[in-house]
Amino acid sequence: MTPPLSSSSNSPSNSNGAVTDSASCCSQGGSCGCPLRVVVPTTLRLVLGGLLMYSGWLKLGISSFGGTLPTSTPAAFAETIKKFDLPLVGDDVGIISILAFMIPWTELIIGVLMVLGLWTRAAALVATGLLVSFTVGLGMVMARGMEMSCSCFGSAKFLCGETVGACHLARNAALIAMGVMLVWKGSGALGLDRLLSRRRG
Amino acid sequence: MGSACEGGACGCRTSTGGLACVIKRSAAIVALSLAVALVHREMSPAISLEFKQGSGIKLPVTSTDQAGKAVDTPKSSQTSGVQTTPNNPSTSSNTSTPSTPVQTSSQSSTSSTPPMDSDGAKMLTTEQTKALYDQGLTQFVDARALTEFEKGHIPGSISLPAGDFTGDKIIATDGKVNMRLNRSMNVVVYCGGGDCSDSKLVAKELVARGFSMTAVYHDGWNGWSAAGHPKSSGAELPPGVPPMIDPPASAGGSQ
The missing domain is CATH 3.40.250.10 (Rhodanese-like domain)
Incomplete structure (x- = not known):
């Protein structure tokens, strides 16, 4: 069951010792480091994980690195959560204050795990769940005809404007697709998951 | 989902075990996040949501009063x-x-x-x-x-x-x-x-x-x-x- 060690960079060999190219490696279903199997999961991990880390860090406002990052605070994020007026949350200060700290920390932790390629599928599953819940919340705001700030990345903006709109839904849909891909594919050849599994034999 | 775990790519050895493993690890991540968030919350000033409801600032009476x-x-x-x-x-x-x-x-x-x-x-x-x-x-x-x-x-x-x-x-x-x-x-x-x-x-x-x-x-x-x-x-x-x-x-x- 254990896949062969990735050796694409050193001319992978088949069982007969013949050198194979990347395409044949992929066609044989091997996980020997063919470009798609390396590049796609790694790119997805770095992009989605990096975005989640960035988002969580901005919301926590721990450090703006000398003013280079437009950080916000959990208190400001709590205001946003309250304005969303979510079912089961409403204006309960206790729940909102927990969410205001927990959501950024969750984003930060799963972002780090994804970038490292450690527990990738679990982190991607949590990320997907988080993104789905965000999207549902945004959809509810739009359905009510409310005009309000997304605060998805604290006070920063990423691809979309500040006011919640279709762009935010499309962006989240793309991120959800990336999360689902990672749940399905795992960390890829360059993740710590793969490294650890090799050590276990 | 299980096939992606084949070979231990995610540390989960079998199809069914892989799914259970992913779910368990997801739960662990959420629990860790909650624990860290609660500690951070305890160390931070209490969040007040009164701002949205209108802060308590008092405006002075002007000459029109x-x-x-x-x-x-x-x-x-x-x-x-x-x-x-x-x-x-x-x-x-x-x-x-x-x-x-x-x-x-x-x-x-x-x-x-x-x-x-x-x-x-x-x-x-x-x-x-x-x-x-x-x-x-x-x-x-x-x-x-x-x-x-x-x-x-x-x-x-x-x-x-x-x-x-x-x-x-x-x-x-x-x-x-x-x-x-x-x-x-x-x-x-x-x-x-x-x-x-x-x-x-x-x-x-x-x-x-x-x-x-x-x-x-x-x-x-x-x-x-x-x-x-x-x-x-x-x-x-x-x-x-x-x-x-x-x-x-x-x-x-x-x-």
Whole structure:
């Protein structure tokens, strides 16, 4: 069951010792480091994980690195959560204050795990769940005809404007697709998951 | 899902075990996040959501009111979110005097009604801010960068740049806030004016720290200076000088 060690960079060999190219490696279903199997999961991990880390860090406002990052605070994020007026949350200060700290920390932790390629599928599953819940919340705001700030990345903006709109839904849909891909594919050849599994034999 | 775990790519050895493994690890991640969040929450100032509901800042009575008399308006009849402040002993009904900071506005629905920003924060017009300034019992906070503050500011203001509420600066900022600002008095935060967001960020931070009588001066420094109101430049007043009392006379460099 254990896949062969990735050796694409050193001319992978088949069982007969013949050198194979990347395409044949992929066609044989091997996980020997063919470009798609390396590049796609790694790119997805770095992009989605990096975005989640960035988002969580901005919301926590721990450090703006000398003013280079437009950080916000959990208190400001709590205001946003309250304005969303979510079912089961409403204006309960206790729940909102927990969410205001927990959501950024969750984003930060799963972002780090994804970038490292450690527990990738679990982190991607949590990320997907988080993104789905965000999207549902945004959809509810739009359905009510409310005009309000997304605060998805604290006070920063990423691809979309500040006011919640279709762009935010499309962006989240793309991120959800990336999360689902990672749940399905795992960390890829360059993740710590793969490294650890090799050590276990 | 199970096939992706084949070969131990995610550390989950079998199809069924892989799924269970992923779910268990997901639960562990959520539990870890919750634990860290609870610790962080305990270490942080309590979150107050009163800001959205209208902060407790009290607007002064202007010349349009009855002969300058202070009027206490019942909460239910106040149209601009003006509220009494529980921790302020001078907010009891019918006790307002010209020297108290808690006079209420009965003309807030006039043409000078301040705009409300998208966050629901109380916003003050230049006229209202000047009235508070003239009353001499309001603490002004400049949320712009220190260099901008030193070029010019509302006399008696203290400098609390929005960036000072992040990272390692928070401890020093909290110390300054506790030393320089009085929670039982009005606080007006301003920045450059217009769409600048620093004043809103600082106001939220102050509300989260118990300054319930906080509002934002919408037009900010640009509106203040354009109106020809008093200005100061240079460093802020030392801690021993109350910033809100007789600001034009005591502020160094007043113009």
